[in-house]
Amino acid sequence: MTNEALTKIMDTSDEWISSRTGIRQRHISVDENTSDLATKVGQQLLAKSGLQAEELDFIIVATISPDSNMPSTANIVQANLGAINAFSFDLTAACSGFVYSLAVADKLIASGAYKNGIVIGADVMSKIVDWTDRSTSVLFGDGAGGVLLQALSETPSIIAESLKADGKRGVCLTSNRTQPSSPFSTHNLSDELYLKMDGRAVFDFAVRDVPKNILETLEKSDTPLEAVDYFLLHQANTRILDKMARKLKTDRSKFLANMQEYGNTTAASIPILLSEAVASGSIKLDGSQKIVLTGFGGGLTWGTLVVKI
Numbered sequence: 001m002t003n004e005a006l007t008k009i010m011d012t013s014d015e016w017i018s019s020r021t022g023i024r025q026r027h028i029s030v031d032e033n034t035s036d037l038a039t040k041v042g043q044q045l046l047a048k049s050g051l052q053a054e055e056l057d058f059i060i061v062a063t064i065s066p067d068s069n070m071p072s073t074a075n076i077v078q079a080n081l082g083a084i085n086a087f088s089f090d091l092t093a094a095c096s097g098f099v100y101s102l103a104v105a106d107k108l109i110a111s112g113a114y115k116n117g118i119v120i121g122a123d124v125m126s127k128i129v130d131w132t133d134r135s136t137s138v139l140f141g142d143g144a145g146g147v148l149l150q151a152l153s154e155t156p157s158i159i160a161e162s163l164k165a166d167g168k169r170g171v172c173l174t175s176n177r178t179q180p181s182s183p184f185s186t187h188n189l190s191d192e193l194y195l196k197m198d199g200r201a202v203f204d205f206a207v208r209d210v211p212k213n214i215l216e217t218l219e220k221s222d223t224p225l226e227a228v229d230y231f232l233l234h235q236a237n238t239r240i241l242d243k244m245a246r247k248l249k250t251d252r253s254k255f256l257a258n259m260q261e262y263g264n265t266t267a268a269s270i271p272i273l274l275s276e277a278v279a280s281g282s283i284k285l286d287g288s289q290k291i292v293l294t295g296f297g298g299g300l301t302w303g304t305l306v307v308k309i
């Protein structure tokens with residue numbers, strides 16, 4: 001759905017959206033739910049790797065838009081793939097969900113307890129945005145992406161990580177709140193299902209806290225800034241990437257971007273970007289490169305992984 005198409009259903013403009021966010025279009029699911037998108041990612045990962053579904057030990061789906069709480073979207077994906085030996089669960093960390101999930105999956109394998117796992121970031125944001133709110137509904141899109149992790153060597157792929165949260169500032173970006181309601185409730189407040197965002201507060205949080213997190217994680221891994229081949233940041237807003245590149249005194253071209261095509265797909269944004277970078281050959285998957293993966297958003301949550309890839 002292009003910005004132009006959005007002008008037909010709300011008072012906005014291509015000029016406003018693209019100049020303020022860099023977004024030119026986004027994909028909107030008509031009838032596919034989050035598990036349908038995530039299942040397609042799982043099928044692609046199995047096909048590309050040649051691994052059988054029965055060989056999977058675990059499936060983690062990072063999402064804030066699950067089909068349901070119970071079963072989890074990961075449970076539905078597990079059934080759809082026929083991954084009969086995999087335990088599966090959703091992980092909720094909004095736009096940091098993929099980075100958090102990758103860090104968790106890495107430990108499941110590094111502990112020696114498991115060998116093969118799939119981590120998927122998937123969100124159908126079109127079902128949780130308020131389509132009467134032009135300040136937020138134009139920012140988000142639907143999508144899914146993921147990775148297969150395997151215990152193939154002793155050398156770690158994630159060479160440093162720094163995962164953060166600040167629940168005190170969680171009010172800046174909320175969705176899907178359900179209020180207490182029972183015969184014993186003293187007051188019946190209404191649920192707040194749709195996404196609400198204090199854009200200014202979230203933007204300022206990203207500009208202030210994210211560069212610090214990236215530098216801190218690079219320092220932990222003894223990786224100088226210039227040794228990083230690519231920065232794959234959550235695709236929320238192109239002006240954020242501009243500011244990050246300036247703050248980190250790094251060439252803007254190292255900050256990969258595809259929000260122009262997908263909008264902000266929340267937990268899916270980093271894995272979609274990673275998948276496209278691999279498909280284009282920018283990331284060669286030959287162990288010769290170092291990339292930075294950084295998520296930031298609802299919770300508030302943020303986190304960086306330095307990955308040898």
Ligand SMILES: O=C(O)C1CCN(c2ccc(-c3cc(CO)ccc3Cl)cn2)CC1
Binds near residue numbers: 203296
């Ligand atoms: O320029 C303007 O008036 C507006 C100003 C507000 N904007 C924003 C603000 C915040 C975000 C955002 C969202 C998430 C959630 O995934 C995470 C991280 C960020 Cl930085 C995206 N856009 C849009 C343009």
